[in-house]
Amino acid sequence: MALTVLIVLLLFTLVIGLPLPFCLGFASVGALLFFDFPVPLTIVPQRFVSGIDSFAFMAIPFFLLVGDLMNTAGITQRLIRFSNALVGHLPGGLAQVNVVSSMFFGGISGSSTADTASIGSILIPAMNKEGYDPEFSVALTATSSCCGPIIPPSIGLILYGVIANVSITDLFLAGYLPGLMLGGALLTTAYTISKKRGYPTHPRASLREVFDAFKSSVFAAALPFLVIGGLLSGVFTVTEAAGVAVVYTLFVGFFVYRELTLGRVIQVLQGAVVKVGTLMSIAAAALIFAWVLTILEVPQQLASAILQISDNKYVILLLLNVFFLFVGMFMEPKASLLILMPVILPLLPPLEIDLVHFGIIIIFNSVIGLITPPIGIVLNLASKIGNVGMDRAAIATLPFLAAMLVVLVIVTYMPTLVLFLPNLL
Numbered sequence: 001m002a003l004t005v006l007i008v009l010l011l012f013t014l015v016i017g018l019p020l021p022f023c024l025g026f027a028s029v030g031a032l033l034f035f036d037f038p039v040p041l042t043i044v045p046q047r048f049v050s051g052i053d054s055f056a057f058m059a060i061p062f063f064l065l066v067g068d069l070m071n072t073a074g075i076t077q078r079l080i081r082f083s084n085a086l087v088g089h090l091p092g093g094l095a096q097v098n099v100v101s102s103m104f105f106g107g108i109s110g111s112s113t114a115d116t117a118s119i120g121s122i123l124i125p126a127m128n129k130e131g132y133d134p135e136f137s138v139a140l141t142a143t144s145s146c147c148g149p150i151i152p153p154s155i156g157l158i159l160y161g162v163i164a165n166v167s168i169t170d171l172f173l174a175g176y177l178p179g180l181m182l183g184g185a186l187l188t189t190a191y192t193i194s195k196k197r198g199y200p201t202h203p204r205a206s207l208r209e210v211f212d213a214f215k216s217s218v219f220a221a222a223l224p225f226l227v228i229g230g231l232l233s234g235v236f237t238v239t240e241a242a243g244v245a246v247v248y249t250l251f252v253g254f255f256v257y258r259e260l261t262l263g264r265v266i267q268v269l270q271g272a273v274v275k276v277g278t279l280m281s282i283a284a285a286a287l288i289f290a291w292v293l294t295i296l297e298v299p300q301q302l303a304s305a306i307l308q309i310s311d312n313k314y315v316i317l318l319l320l321n322v323f324f325l326f327v328g329m330f331m332e333p334k335a336s337l338l339i340l341m342p343v344i345l346p347l348l349p350p351l352e353i354d355l356v357h358f359g360i361i362i363i364f365n366s367v368i369g370l371i372t373p374p375i376g377i378v379l380n381l382a383s384k385i386g387n388v389g390m391d392r393a394a395i396a397t398l399p400f401l402a403a404m405l406v407v408l409v410i411v412t413y414m415p416t417l418v419l420f421l422p423n424l425l
Contacts (some may be wrong), residue, residue, distance in 0.1 A: 006031035008290075019333055024285035039295070045388060047291055048284045057175050057283070059158050059168075061276040062242030066249050066270045067114035069322045070105070070220070073260050074254030076118045077103045078217040085213035087187075088202035092194020094127045095136075096187060099144040103183045104221060106148030111155055112370050112378045113152045115145035116385070126388045130200050136193070138386035139396035143404065144186055146367040149333070151179030153227055153245070154365060158238065160359045161340045168238045169231045173421040178360055178411045185403040191401060207378050219252045232425060250259075279334060286338030293343055302343055313351040317412050320344065321365060329367020332377060336366060356422060358416040364408050371397055 010027035018026070025044075032039045070076055080101045087096040098119065105115045120141040127137040149156040152172035159167035193199075205213070214221075226248060227241045236244060253260030304318060327336050341362070348358055370378040373394050383393045411418055 002031045003298065004036045006292060006296070012194050015280075017197050019286035021281040021321045022333075023280075024289040024339070025065045028285075028288045031292050031296070035295070038325050041084070044288060045201070047288050050278055052284045053288070054162050057158075057162060057280075059242035060155050060279065061272065062185075062239070062246050063106060063153055063155055063158075064111065064114075064275050064279075065268070065272045066223075066242070066245045067118075068113050068272055069116045069246070069249045069253060069260070069265075070267055071114075072264045073249060074257045075220040075249070076101075076105065076122065076216075078257075079212075079220055080119070080122060082213040082217040083219070084202065085210045088210060090191060090202055090266060092132075092190055092199040093198060093202040094123060094130060094132065095140055095190040095194050098123050098127070098137075098140050098188045099147075099183055099190060102141075102144035103147045103151060103179070104217075106145070106179070108156075109269055111359075112145040112148045113381060115148045116141060116378050117379060119145065120382050120385045124382070127237035132199055132237045133396070134199075134388045135392040135396040137377075138388045139383045139400060140186075140190055141386075142371045142382040142393070142396055143400035144377075145185075145382075146404065147179050147183050147186075149363055149367050150182060150360070150393060152176065152224065152239075153242070153421050154189045154363065155352075155400075156333060156337065157359060159337050160341065160362060163337065164345055164355050164359065166359060170422040172231065172238075173425060174356050175359050175363070175370055176421055177417060178364065178407065181407050181410065182404065183366075185192045185407050189399050189403045211257050212307070219256050231377060265363040273421040274351055276286035281333055283338055286335060287342075290342035291337055298343055300346070302347070311351070313353055314413065316351060317353070317361070321361070321408065324362060324365035325368060325372075328366055329372045330375055331369070332375070333363075333369060337362065353382070354415060354419065357418050360418050361412050364404075366402055368401070368408070371401065 004028050009030040010023055013023035013026050014020075029041065029044060032041065032044070080097060083097045083100040083104065086091070086169050087100050090096045101119050101123070102115050102117070105119060106111070106112075111239065120138075124134075124137045124141055128134050139380065148154070154172070154175060157166055157171040157175060158167070160170050184370070223245060229244055230236045230241050230244065231313070232237065276338070306319065308314060309319070322341075329341065331339075348355060373390060376390065376394070379393055379397065380390055383390045386393070
């Protein structure tokens with residue numbers, strides 16, 4: 001009875017358009033009221049606070065702030081210039097620049113939406129001006145931004161690490177090779193389409209021009225190495241690394257590039273507070289929802305149902321991939337992580353599925369959900385920037401989506417590749 005109430009209330013509140021934290025909260029409280037063994041409701045506010053009372057969670061607002069500061073500090077433009085010097089001479093020069101810039105940007109902010117907003121606002125109009133099909137520009141920008149949550153630092157990996165109680169440093173290391181593979185697959189796809197359609201190229205940059213572009217962007221490109229280097233050496237934790245990243249970005253913006261002002265920083269902080277408040281309220285409510293699912297023994301029932309289908313871990317990984325790809329079409333990635341991971345994680349140890357490897361699989365699935373309708377948050381944002389209908393943009397993403405699925409299969413069934421760097425270091 002309690003489980004039925006939980007599901008019905010969640011679906012009803014979602015349909016009538018309540019904000020997600022209220023949907024999760026109402027459903028959880030309703031289920032507790034109908035639970036066979038009375039649970040005092042005073043536990044709910046306690047769980048609301050304790051769920052996000054985690055030192056590692058503090059890294060998320062800092063990394064969100066870094067992404068916003070980058071745009072204001074002029075770092076994005078310098079990364080694009082450096083990318084153009086490296087790959088602008090290839091067929092579809094700006095298309096290649098789009099992917100490489102997103103890989104650089106993702107290695108700093110860890111956010112697909114920040115990537116799309118910053119890179120897209122510059123490159124989509126520039127690509128259209130050079131004769132690229134508008135839907136191609138939008139589709140490429142949306143799919144290339146998916147590198148951000150995989151290449152460290154990644155907000156999604158931090159969330160997963162907290163929920164699964166897994167080393168976030170190991171997750172960051174495990175994300176590098178899949179992130180580079182994804183970038184390589186998108187570069188290859190963009191190259192093939194650009195060559196076929198005759199999209200323009202840029203003149204090859206001289207060594208002097210490459211060096212000048214590198215020198216201009218070196219302070220921005222150094223940030224991921226600062227973060228990972230500090231984590232591996234044990235100088236600071238993930239949360240401390242996020243704080244260092246903010247201080248470093250402020251220093252570069254104020255004293256190196258000199259494009260930050262106090263007024264701009266205040267504006268960035270105001271926007272960041274709204275984002276953090278939204279995310280943390282979702283996280284707190286989702287963790288209450290997951291706790292209710294746990295006391296209703298939903299994880300155990302799900303595990304029993306899945307194991308009746310098969311006890312082969314590769315078959316189960318396939319089923320979970322299909323499930324999360326479907327969920328990603330309708331649910332925002334952070335919400336799906338917070339709600340579903342506590343239910344799915346108990347399945348993994350008996351099947352000898354490595355939690356670090358599984359984290360990369362899940363984040364890969366969740367970023368694909370960012371570009372798949374009907375929700376497709378990132379695709380929707382890119383479509384608005386490019387003034388293209390979401391249906392046309394969705395069709396244009398199909399070649400890139402196919403490339404992403406190929407990489408997902410490799411990541412799923414070659415765990416040694418994913419775990420190479422964590423095991424090495």
